[in-house]
Amino acid sequence: MPNRQDAYYMHNLGCAKNTVDARSMIVLLERHGLHGVGDPAQASVLIVNTCGFIDSARRESLGALRDLAAIKTPDQYLIAAGCLSQRYGADLVHQVPELDGVIGTRRWMDIVDLVRRLRARKHPEPIYHLPDEAQTVGTDERGVSRVAVQGASAYLKIADGCRRPCAFCAIPAIKGTAISRPPDRIVHEARLLRDQGVQEVILIAQDTTDYGHDLGIKDGLAALLEQLVAAVPDMPWIRIMYAYPGYVTERLIDVMASHEQIVPYLDIPLQHAHRDALLRMRRPANVEWVRDTIAAMRTAMPDLAIRTTFIVGYPGETDEEFETLMQFVEDMQFDRVGCFTYSYEPGTPSADLPDQVGEAVMLHRHHVLMSTQQPISLARNQAFVGRTLDVLVEGHAEAVDGDDRPTGEIISLARSYRDAPEIDGYVLVEGELPTGAFVPVRITGAMVYDLLAVPDGQRSG
Ligand code: SF4
Numbered sequence: 253m254p255n256r257q258d259a260y261y262m263h264n265l266g267c268a269k270n271t272v273d274a275r276s277m278i279v280l281l282e283r284h285g286l287h288g289v290g291d292p293a294q295a296s297v298l299i300v301n302t303c304g305f306i307d308s309a310r311r312e313s314l315g316a317l318r319d320l321a322a323i324k325t326p327d328q329y330l331i332a333a334g335c336l337s338q339r340y341g342a343d344l345v346h347q348v349p350e351l352d353g354v355i356g357t358r359r360w361m362d363i364v365d366l367v368r369r370l371r372a373r374k375h376p377e378p379i380y381h382l383p384d385e386a387q388t389v390g391t392d393e394r395g396v397s398r399v400a401v402q403g404a405s406a407y408l409k410i411a412d413g414c415r416r417p418c419a420f421c422a423i424p425a426i427k428g429t430a431i432s433r434p435p436d437r438i439v440h441e442a443r444l445l446r447d448q449g450v451q452e453v454i455l456i457a458q459d460t461t462d463y464g465h466d467l468g469i470k471d472g473l474a475a476l477l478e479q480l481v482a483a484v485p486d487m488p489w490i491r492i493m494y495a496y497p498g499y500v501t502e503r504l505i506d507v508m509a510s511h512e513q514i515v516p517y518l519d520i521p522l523q524h525a526h527r528d529a530l531l532r533m534r535r536p537a538n539v540e541w542v543r544d545t546i547a548a549m550r551t552a553m554p555d556l557a558i559r560t561t562f563i564v565g566y567p568g569e570t571d572e573e574f575e576t577l578m579q580f581v582e583d584m585q586f587d588r589v590g591c592f593t594y595s596y597e598p599g600t601p602s603a604d605l606p607d608q609v610g611e612a613v614m615l616h617r618h619h620v621l622m623s624t625q626q627p628i629s630l631a632r633n634q635a636f637v638g639r640t641l642d643v644l645v646e647g648h649a650e651a652v653d654g655d656d657r658p659t660g661e662i663i664s665l666a667r668s669y670r671d672a673p674e675i676d677g678y679v680l681v682e683g684e685l686p687t688g689a690f691v692p693v694r695i696t697g698a699m700v701y702d703l704l705a706v707p708d709g710q711r712s713g
Contacts, residue, residue, distance in 0.1 A: 260286045260367075261295035263316050266303025266334060273334065274301040275658075276649045276665070277363040284364045292320055297329050297367055302336035310336060314347060321350035329353060329370045333360060341382045355381040361403075361647055403646055404451040404688040405673055410438055410476065411457035415465075416496065418523075419534040419601040420563065420594065423458055430459065432467050435476050439483045451644055451690060452489040453480070454672070460492050461499035474504040481511045488690060489513065489644070491672060495520040498536040500545050509552040515669040516553040518546075521561040525580035526573035529566055532605065539580070546584065557670035561590040564621060565614030567605035569594075574617050581624055587632045588676055589625040593618050626700045633698035640694050640708050641668045645685045646678075666691065668703070677701035 260281050264274035277299070278288060289295050298320045302313035313336045324330050331353040332344055338356040345351050353366050359381040369379050411432040414424045442453055455476075457463060464472015473492070480490055490513050497520060508514045522542060524530050530537035549556050562577060581589065593614040596603055643666035651661040664685040665678045680702055681693050697704035 256294055257296050258286050259289045259295040260297040260299060261289055261292040262299045262301065263320070264301040265313050265316060266301070266309060273360045275652075276647055277301070277333065277360050279648065279650050279662070280361065280364050281367070284367075286367075292323065292328075296327060297331065297370075298324065299331045299333055299363075302332055302334035304334070304336035304339045317344075317348045317351070321348055324350055329367070331355060331363075331366065331370075333363070337382070342378075342380060345378050351378050353379050353381070404449070404644055405454060406445045406450045406452070407454050407456050408438060408441055408445070409433070409457060410455050410460060410463050410473075414458035415462065416459060417534045419532065419605075420566065420597060422597045422600050425599060430457070430462050430466060432457075432462075432464050432469075432472065434467070435464075435469075435479055438476065439479050442480055442484045442487065446484045446487050449688070450487070451688065452491060453484075453487055454491045454493060456493050459494060459496040459499070461495045461501075461504070471501055471503045474501065474507040477504075477507050477511070477514055481513050485513070487513060488642075489515050489669065491515050491517055491669075493519045493672060496536075497522055497542055498538065500549070502548075505545075505549050505552050508549075516556045517559070517669055517672065518549060518556060519559045519672060523561065523563050524566065524569075524573070524577055525562075526576040529569055529573045529577075532568055532602070533563075533566060534601070543584070557587040558584075559588040559590070559672070559676065560586050561592065562621065563592050563594050564617040565594040565609040565611075567594065567602055567609065568607040569609055569617075574620075578621065578624055581621060582628070585628055585632065586625070587670060588629060589621070590675070591618050591621045591625075630698060630700045633700070633703055636670075636695045636703060637698055638695065640692050641679070641705075642690050643668050643679045643681065643693050643705070645681070645687050645689050645691060646673075647687055648684055651680075664691075666693070666705075677703070679703045679705050681705045681707065683707060 262274055262278060286297065292298050300313065300316045300320065303309040304313065317330070317332055320330055329352040330350055332348070332351055333355045337344060337354045341354065344354055352370055355362060355366055362381045366379060366381050373379065411430050413428045413430045415429040416424065445453055461473055463476055469475055477490065495518060500520070508516065523533055523535055525539050527537045527539060546558065564574065594609065645664050645666045647665045648662050649665055651659045651663045653659050662684045664681040664683060666681050666685070667673065668679050671677055671679070679693060685691050685707065692708040693705035694708050695703050695705050
């Protein structure tokens with residue numbers, strides 16, 4: 253009879269990336285002597301790997317947690333992992349007070365440590381493994397960390413708040429207008445990160461392209477990037493997230509194209525491609541600018557990877573507007589596209605707009621958009637088969653066969669310059685490569701979201 257004390261129960265929800273994280277946690281738990289069971293009553297560790305992408309997923313995840321909370325006994329630990337934990341952090345415990353542990357998406361590799369800490373704890377307080385608890389360097393004036401190091405990558409916040417007027421977004425009301433951090437502080441933190449062995453700095457803000465506006469710096473992001481490449485010439489990757497349409501300048505393109513350290517990756521949430529829909533969203537409506545700018549970027553950086561997101565079912569979205577969006581998606585051949593159905597945010601201007609789109613129509617449009625994009629993403633991935641790319645190794649997982657059954661073989665989960673952490677896919681490399689290392693690999697296969705590879709010089713097995 254298996255020992256309940258050494259058993260875990262894993263309930264995984266959400267997307268393929270969540271499944272990879274769940275499998276990775278399972279590999280770690282089993283390496284440390286725990287075994288999986290299908291009946292929560294037979295386990296001492298109960299894990300729900302949650303999804304928080306849309307409202308229905310959030311409800312399903314909370315339901316799974318509450319179901320386990322209802323049957324949990326005092327000698328069992330209930331852990332929330334995944335996106336809902338990442339998003340709500342400690343607030344999740346207010347919604348499910350029986351929770352013992354909360355672990356964010358980028359901390360799945362700490363699952364064994366969390367179990368150990370829970371077993372050793374002397375008080376009933378929950379234990380959190382969240383990004384803010386990650387190893388940190390640098391603090392702002394209030395002593396709040398602006399840097400979170402996770403593995404070999406680090407998020408470096410360059411500004412906070414937002415001065416854009418997007419009608420569906422509550423962030424400007426919650427956080428206030430954009431406040432840029434002084435460039436010398438950012439540069440200082442980048443140096444500290446380099447000294448710690450960090451391989452990738454990811455610049456984040458609600459709108460990175462607005463960086464420096466409040467400081468009176470013209471073309472602030474381009475200027476900051478130039479300072480960074482000069483200050484940390486040995487930082488292999490510098491990545492920019494969250495560019496705002498209309499503010500990718502010629503100088504920014506030029507700086508990106510002329511420094512190898514700045515990865516040719518553009519994350520530019522466009523939200524829609526029909527002028528009227530964009531005007532209702534209070535977003536830049538010059539779609540020709542988008543087409544021209546992306547063409548100019550692709551000329552300057554032929555390997556540029558572009559990620560964008562769209563909202564479907566925004567209030568008043570007509571069939572014709574949606575068709576314009578679909579044509580745009582086909583024309584632009586983006587590498588990666590995220591699609592959200594419009595979500596009502598109380599207190600935002602769009603909450604009061606007439607002609608709200610019904611859920612069935614929204615879901616249908618979401619399906620049509622993603623079905624259109626998937627072959628495009630696949631083709632763009634397939635174009636890399638046979639090429640050699642440097643990848644950054646993030647962790648390991650157990651390979652599965654065509655029927656999704658574990659094979660017992662360990663593979664490495666890595667990212668190329670085309671993959672931002674958390675939102676893009678992986679390069680799945682044969683063999684157990686060292687975590688945190690840059691490794692040249694040869695791409696041997698492509699799927700919609702992920703690539704398959706072998707270490708360069710090795711034949712595919
Ligand atoms: S969607 Fe982005 S750019 Fe628009 S207001 Fe919100 S945070 Fe700012």
